[in-house]
Amino acid sequence: MAPTRPPTSRATGFVGLAAAAALGLAGCTAASGAESDSTPDVLTVAASAAITTWDPVRSFSTEALYLGNVYEPLLWKNAEGAAEPFTPALAESWEVSDDGLTWTFAIREGATFHDGEIVDAAAVKASIEAARDRAGASFIWAPLESIDTPDDSTVVMNLSYAAPMDLIAASTYGAWIVSPAALAAAADDEQYFEAGIDAGSGPYTVGDYTPGEQVVLEAFDDYWNADAAPHYDIVDISITPDAVTAQQMLTAGEVDLATNLPLENVETVASDLGAEVRATNSPFNFLAFFNTTRPPLDDPKVRQALSYAIPYDDIIEVGGQGYGTQARGPVPKGIFPYSDDVPQYTQDLDAAAALLEEAGHADGLELTLTYASENSSEARFVPLIKDAFAKIGVTVDVRAELFNQQWENAKSDPATAQDIFVVYYWPTYSDAGADNLYSLFHSSESPFFNLSYWNDPEYDALIDEAGTLTGVDRDAAQAKYVEAMTLLVDQAPGVFLYDAQAVTVVPPELSVGKFNENYPFTTFFAPIRPAE
Secondary structure (H helix, E strand, O other): OOOOOOOOOEEEOOOOHHHHHHHOOOOOOOOOOOOOOOOOOEEEEEEOOOOOOOOOOOOOOOOHHHHHHHOOOOEEEOOOOOOOOEEEOOEEEEEEOOOOOEEEEEEOOOOEOOOOOEOOHHHHHHHHHHHHHHOOOHHHHOOEEEEEEEEOOEEEEEEOOOOOHHHHHOOOOOOOOOOHHHHHHHHHOOOOOOOOOOOOOOOEEEEEEEOOOEEEEEEOOOOOOHHHOOOOOEEEEEEOOOHHHHHHHHHOOOOOEEOOOOHHHHHHHHHHHOOEEEEEOOOOEEEEEEOOOOOOOOOHHHHHHHHHHOOHHHHHHHHOOOOEEEOOOOOOOOOOOOOOOOOOOOOOHHHHHHHHHHOOOOOOEEEEEEEEOOOHHHHHHHHHHHHHHHOOOEEEEEEEEOHHHHHHHHHHOOOOOOOEEEEEEOOOOOOOHHHHHHHHHOOOOOOOOOOOOOOOHHHHHHHHHHHHHOOOOHHHHHHHHHHHHHHHHHHOOEEEEEEEOEEEEEOOOEEOOOOOOOOOOOOOOOOOEEOO
């Protein structure tokens, strides 16, 4: 179906402290830059993020914590509630044609990479083409047919079909702009970046790296954005996978900030330190697939009954230690196309029992459920599902499996696979229509992420149409997605548990910017300042 035709849109602006605050990149209105004395200002951090690669193109994991401080995209996606949806980064402005097939970006003048190379249209083109060819998230660039650079400050993206290139260009994976010299070196040597070499334009450079132990970031003196320049000259990060160890380091005063603490200890730690606890949106979502290919879960009434039996509030309290909100479908709150208009089930054991009786299962059922054994939240809340189902006569055989094993078993043969598959999911970039709604429930010839194995032509058509609209008429796309999500909740090929919240403990000595759900693995260090 041809997309509707909105007027040409245009976004433009300049990044100052107010814009950075909207993005979640600003912590306070203190003057930027470190104090002018001979002793560098150092921020010490305990961070759980492992580094699977320093290659900004191949990156597709938790090293985004570091890369988000070293590299920049064309634009940043702002956190929910911001006055504007985007903040310009290396693109000062951008516009899209009426048909959504041509996106034009004006590249910022005066920005340089850490190796001295100039940020220009050629660098942007080389970065995006490298991402399209070999990025861990190369698939996000599927709509891109070609790139033109009519001059040094203009990049034109030509698409094979309308797509939301603003969201794609703001991705935390596969969208960093990289020095062409480094891209050429990495093309000749796949290990080029792995010693901690960086080639970004962001506020920090990689000063030192000890694998598995430490990352030291140093402020980039020639950073183009003076209004958002770092306060701290050095960020000394101890790689600390264990949350309890991070807690001990924080409470002992060994570090100024910890990015990951045990959820069950957050309130105690905050009380001991006089710190603030912040719970905000995140893109992380818990749900469970029902195997719709065979009885009894091929019957929507049975799936609806089980959806009514779920103790949603208890699951959030136990699984998320209270830090979460009940899901409205598989799209997390704060991420497009989330909507409060999507309905929810609430626990109603009488309704659940009545539906089971209508479906001919008054005597109960026996089902198997799998979950990822390494996921501590799932391990905490799965017993609640088992107990709740028992109250309506449904016996559940719970199997804890390593996720890779769980996933491979589920993909092998739906006819012999599990009945219920619990999963923890998040979108690659800030379009959960193209990702969550498509990946998790759109039909396919063989199962990949749709482990309900559901095949509904009406749902597929709505998702397909919405996808064609997102690049040209986001409101119309949103409406189609809401229609699809409403159908999804009604037909219940899965049960939608909760959206996990991001929890941050902010020590009283620091001013820290708002968490941005669009960059969930990144703690932005440049805006952090001493509290006033």
